[in-house]
Structure formats: structure tokens, C-alpha cells
Amino acid sequence: MSNNSSHNIDRDRLVDLYRTMRRIRAFEETAEAASLSGQIGGAVHLSIGQEAIAAGVCANLRLSDQITTTHRGHGHCIAKGTDPGAMMLELFGKEGGTCGGKGGSMHIADFEVGMLGANGVVAAGIPIAVGAAHGAKLLGEDRVVVCFFGDGAINRGPFMEGLNWAAIFKLPVLFVCEQNGFASTTHSDAVTAGAGANARAESMGIEAFEIDGNDVAAVDGLVGDLVPRIRAGGGPLFLSARTYRLKGHTSVDPALYRDQDHAADQWRHDPLKRAGEELRRLGLSDDELSAIDSAAEGEMRRVSETADAADHPDLAHAYDDIQDIGAPVWEAGS
Amino acid sequence: MSVLSYQEAGCQAVAEEMRRDGRVWALGEDLGRGGVFGQYKGLLEEFGPERIADTPISEATIMGASVGAALAGTRPVVEMRFADFALCAMDEMVNQAAKARFMFGGQARVPLVIRQPSGMWRSSAAQHSQSLEAWYTHIPGLVVAAPYTPADNKGMLKSAIRCDDPVIYIEHKDNWALEGEVPDEDDYLVPLGAARLAREGKDLTLVTWSKMVGVAAQAAELAAAQGIGIEIIDLRTLWPWDQDMVFASLEKTKRLLVVHEAVQVGGFGAEIAATVAEHMAHELIAPIRRLGAPRAPISYAKPLEDLLRITPEKILSTVVSQIGT
Numbered sequence A: 001m002s003n004n005s006s007h008n009i010d011r012d013r014l015v016d017l018y019r020t021m022r023r024i025r026a027f028e029e030t031a032e033a034a035s036l037s038g039q040i041g042g043a044v045h046l047s048i049g050q051e052a053i054a055a056g057v058c059a060n061l062r063l064s065d066q067i068t069t070t071h072r073g074h075g076h077c078i079a080k081g082t083d084p085g086a087m088m089l090e091l092f093g094k095e096g097g098t099c100g101g102k103g104g105s106m107h108i109a110d111f112e113v114g115m116l117g118a119n120g121v122v123a124a125g126i127p128i129a130v131g132a133a134h135g136a137k138l139l140g141e142d143r144v145v146v147c148f149f150g151d152g153a154i155n156r157g158p159f160m161e162g163l164n165w166a167a168i169f170k171l172p173v174l175f176v177c178e179q180n181g182f183a184s185t186t187h188s189d190a191v192t193a194g195a196g197a198n199a200r201a202e203s204m205g206i207e208a209f210e211i212d213g214n215d216v217a218a219v220d221g222l223v224g225d226l227v228p229r230i231r232a233g234g235g236p237l238f239l240s241a242r243t244y245r246l247k248g249h250t251s252v253d254p255a256l257y258r259d260q261d262h263a264a265d266q267w268r269h270d271p272l273k274r275a276g277e278e279l280r281r282l283g284l285s286d287d288e289l290s291a292i293d294s295a296a297e298g299e300m301r302r303v304s305e306t307a308d309a310a311d312h313p314d315l316a317h318a319y320d321d322i323q324d325i326g327a328p329v330w331e332a333g334s
Numbered sequence B: 001m002s003v004l005s006y007q008e009a010g011c012q013a014v015a016e017e018m019r020r021d022g023r024v025w026a027l028g029e030d031l032g033r034g035g036v037f038g039q040y041k042g043l044l045e046e047f048g049p050e051r052i053a054d055t056p057i058s059e060a061t062i063m064g065a066s067v068g069a070a071l072a073g074t075r076p077v078v079e080m081r082f083a084d085f086a087l088c089a090m091d092e093m094v095n096q097a098a099k100a101r102f103m104f105g106g107q108a109r110v111p112l113v114i115r116q117p118s119g120m121w122r123s124s125a126a127q128h129s130q131s132l133e134a135w136y137t138h139i140p141g142l143v144v145a146a147p148y149t150p151a152d153n154k155g156m157l158k159s160a161i162r163c164d165d166p167v168i169y170i171e172h173k174d175n176w177a178l179e180g181e182v183p184d185e186d187d188y189l190v191p192l193g194a195a196r197l198a199r200e201g202k203d204l205t206l207v208t209w210s211k212m213v214g215v216a217a218q219a220a221e222l223a224a225a226q227g228i229g230i231e232i233i234d235l236r237t238l239w240p241w242d243q244d245m246v247f248a249s250l251e252k253t254k255r256l257l258v259v260h261e262a263v264q265v266g267g268f269g270a271e272i273a274a275t276v277a278e279h280m281a282h283e284l285i286a287p288i289r290r291l292g293a294p295r296a297p298i299s300y301a302k303p304l305e306d307l308l309r310i311t312p313e314k315i316l317s318t319v320v321s322q323i324g325t
């Protein structure tokens, strides 16, 4: 089912969505710079170009709803309400990070806002999201779980197993496949058979939708229809969001394996640019827009400066939170 | 001889074996762009997409299909990308590849090489840093190799490709850029199961493998400055391991230290220590020691990650304590 809906979004709501996207973009650009300068040590996978999916989906969730995400999950975290300050501290491996600096970019989690974890293993979040929904159902809670994953994940077994499970147990899950065209350096199409993600979902009786994932109003509108259906007990639904990974696989990947003209041309469809144009059409002034932009950029600049100045975690934390019995014992100076 | 990196040496090994034997092929994610670490660079151009196969992200089927393709008469080189992702293919490795020959009464062989880039590398955190070689030594049917030098990465990878048993082939991610002299001959083979005497010394035998050979060499320099002679054995193959070389060295030094990057508890050092204790405890003049990582997942934050690393200083202080006893 294809949906190119709702440009009759109200202006205030679009301003909020735009602000979320701009904050994600500013976070990613700041993280990119800090990665290239060596302030961030581990791998950083940027979601630049994919912000509309995170913003449009999460705008329809309650705090008590839950999500799982991937190695490319910064946007989903911010949209779900995670503090970018704690996220940046995590990327820098500093005290006060979402995971105390022990996880890094690929393992951000924030259970207080229902963010059940990014993941370093492709498709590993799918069964986890399904299980979280199973748990909600057992507990009689009306939570919805959103499971974000990439187009590369649909060729792993846990994808098929997770969808089947969600369908037979009629679980409250929204599967969101971010079709950004790539799995690392490989074109996703080249390694994916048949009609792709939606056809696979439909083969298991899960209703599947497709949307322009760079149109934040459209994503918001459609997900706004889907989430109440899931919450009412209708079982899982599936959404494929077409987008484009505007940067390389990681912050240090120049992505020379793709057609450079085609890649450059994709910036025309930048979801921020599109939402900005729509906002101007709805009467927002250039000044109002750039005020949102500079607020987001200022916020993330401060976040990055704070992270840079912060202390590393106390060494003893290397041995914390492993297990209750049998964990190694920390001895200072060892 | 040419000076090659560890990564180039491995690439050369695959290329030579593919030229030599049309049944050899490689499969895994992103191989068409040379592999994530460049260890297949140029091979697509020479051998084409059928023999350098780009796969979906489907570790269980990359492994399982390789078992099938091996049973059908080909010789797959299986790229797991990170050792951590090989865990997505455990049934295929442990229940299928390792056991097919035996269960089927010897009717079939499973000649494949399972490349597993391992170890700590640039703040990669708990799911991208593991050293799990000991797990595989526990599985009957598997050979386990972990080369350190570029020359060994060529000679051992070639031997692994020619081996009719499934070989778990562990390359350290921190080693890709390490350079060394590598023989040019395309029949340069380093036998599996043979250790290498990396340094002679009279006072203590240090058994190790993979990246830790280099760390041990630094420790040996520090020890030499204190008049202590460390003999380093680069085990190279963990199963089967070269007991003869280790025993012979211990006849001389009478002291044993085993060092590995992997978690110490249940690590392969325990197997070596126990075997030596069973065979020659009475000849040793100091307690056997092991040095491995604490039993903790690997942290992302640099200082916490560093805490889990085996350093030359940690090795030296262990050695000094053994010599002192």
C-alpha cells in the first residue's frame, strides 16, 4: 500500500517536527566533526538524510511506548526524548553518558524514555522489540513498540522469525524499515530478492505500508493512523520508509563505491530542506526558521563542548554491572 | 621476499590459492569492495563475482551454505567480518561444519576456512572486540589458527585453504597494517599445528599467539634490561597445538607463563597450563602463571578499555614475580 498523504499538517506541528529533525541533524554534524577530529574514538554511523523517519514516527509515541534501534540510531533516541547531552557524553566515552561511557554510539540506551537500546549486531533488535511487545501484552499494558531497522537487516533470519512471531502472537509492534539504499558498502537491491521488505511482511499476513521517508509530514500522518490501530490490539503493522543515506556508512567512509553525481543529487531531497520549504509556504519567516536552526546548532555545540571537557568514567566502572555473583573485583591500582 | 602488510599477505594467499585451485572461492559481506578491512582488495577484478561472492547480511546462511558447498566439492573461504558476528552462525559452525565428517561415517569432508577478525580495536566496545578462540578449541572437528606475522598470515592461510578440515582462522584487527618480510613463492606454506620460536631466552617460556606475540616481545626487551631472558613461543595454531616445542622449551627454562588477550577464565591458557602441569610439573621451578583479561565485557571508554589490555608492563611484573619465586 502506498501513501503520499497529508500535506494538510498544521503549522505548529510541522514546526515541532522540523525542530526535532534539526536537532538530530545538528547532533549528527557535531558528532561527525568530533569523530573526524579524534575526540570520539569509536565508530559513528550518521543518520543524516534520514531524520524525517525518526521525527515523524516518534512524534506519535507516548513516553511509555518503547523502541529498539540499530547502529544508526542517534535520531531515534533524540526523537524519543533522550537527552543529547548524555548521548554526546556517551559518544565521547565520558562520565554521565547514557551508558556511563561503557557502550558508545552503537549501544546507546535510555530506558526512562522507552529506548531499549541501539545494537551493534544487524537485525538483533528485531526479536528484542517483538519480545518487548510480548511482555507488554502479558502485563496487560497498552504500550506500542516500534522496531527500527535497515534494509540490510531483512536478509537475516531474525527478521523473518521476528515478524512471524509478532504475527502469530498478534503483538503490538510497528516495524519500521529504513530503506536508505545501502547495507554498508553494498547496494541493498543487489543482495535482496523479490519485491523486498513489504512483500515479506505481507506474506506473513502483516499489513505493510510504504512511504516517502523524507517527507516528515507524510510519515507523521501515516504513523498517526497506524499507532492507534496497534494500540487497540490489532496486531503488528509494517512500514517501509524510502530514504537515502546522505553520508558514508561511518563518519570516515567517503562512500566512493556509489555514483557521486547521483549521491550529490540526493541532497535535493534532503528532508530538512523539504520541510523548511513547506514551512515557508505555510508562512514561517526566514528569521523564524533560522532561529530554530541556530538554537539547535547552539545546543549541540554546547553539548559537544561539555562532553569534551567531561571526565572519563572512573576505572572501577569497567567491572560494574557485569553480574551479581562472580564478577571480577576491582582493586585500585590493578 | 617482499615487505607486505598482514592484510596484503592474507590477500595474496587467497589470490594464489584461487589461481591454483578452481574450487576455491570466497564469500561474505562487502567482498566486492575488497572486504571491510581491504583483505580481499583486487580479487573481484581478477576472479569475478562468482568466486568473490558478495552476500546479503545472512551469517547463518553464509556459513550453512558454505558447509553445503564444501560437501558438494568446493573449498569456500568464509568471511565473518568480525568474530563477534560469527556468533550468528554458531549452529552452522559447531553442529554442522565440525561434525558432518564424523556423523556421516567419513563419507564427507568439509574443507572450509572461517576467517574471523578478532580482538580489541579502536574503542569498538563489547560487541565488536571479542577474542573467542578458546570456544572453538573445545569443539571436536575444528582446527583453530591465529597467525601473528605477515609471513604466517600468508603461509598459514594457504595451508588452511588446502586443509580438508574446517579451520577457524583468527586474524587480529589491530594487525592489518603490521608489515614484515613475506616470501614471494606461491608454494610458501606454513604447516598448521607447528609453533614458531619467536625469541630465545633461558629463564622463562612465554607461550602466546596473535597480537600478543608483539606485546610479549616488548615485554621481553624490558626483561632483558633486567637480565631476564624470556623465550617466546608464538603458538600460531591453537588446535592442534605444538606441545613438543613447548615441552622442549620448558626443559630448558623450567618456568611457564601463558599470555592471551582473551578473558583469562576458561581461556586457552588454562588448557596449556593444565597440560604442562600434567606432564612436567615436577620439572618446573616456579608456579605456572596465566595472564589474560579480566572476565569483563570490553568497555567503550578508552581508559576502561585500556584497563582490560595486556600490556608489556603487566607481563613484565608477572615474569618478575615468577623469577623471584
Ligand SMILES: Cc1ncc(C[n+]2csc(CCOP(=O)(O)OP(=O)(O)O)c2C)c(N)n1
Binding pocket: A070, A071, A072, A120, A121, A122, A123, A149, A150, A151, A152, A153, A154, A178, A180, A182, A183, A184, A188, A245, B029, B057, B059, B081, B085, B088
Ligand atoms: C550480524 C551482523 N553482520 C554484519 C554486521 C556489520 N554491519 C554493520 S552495519 C551493516 C550494514 C547494515 O545495513 P542496514 O541494515 O541497511 O542499515 P544501515 O546501515 O543502512 O542503516 C553491516 C553489514 C553487523 N553489525 N552485524
Ligand SMILES: [Mg+2]
Binding pocket: A150, A151, A152, A178, A179, A180, A181, A182, A183, A184, A188
Ligand atoms: Mg540500509
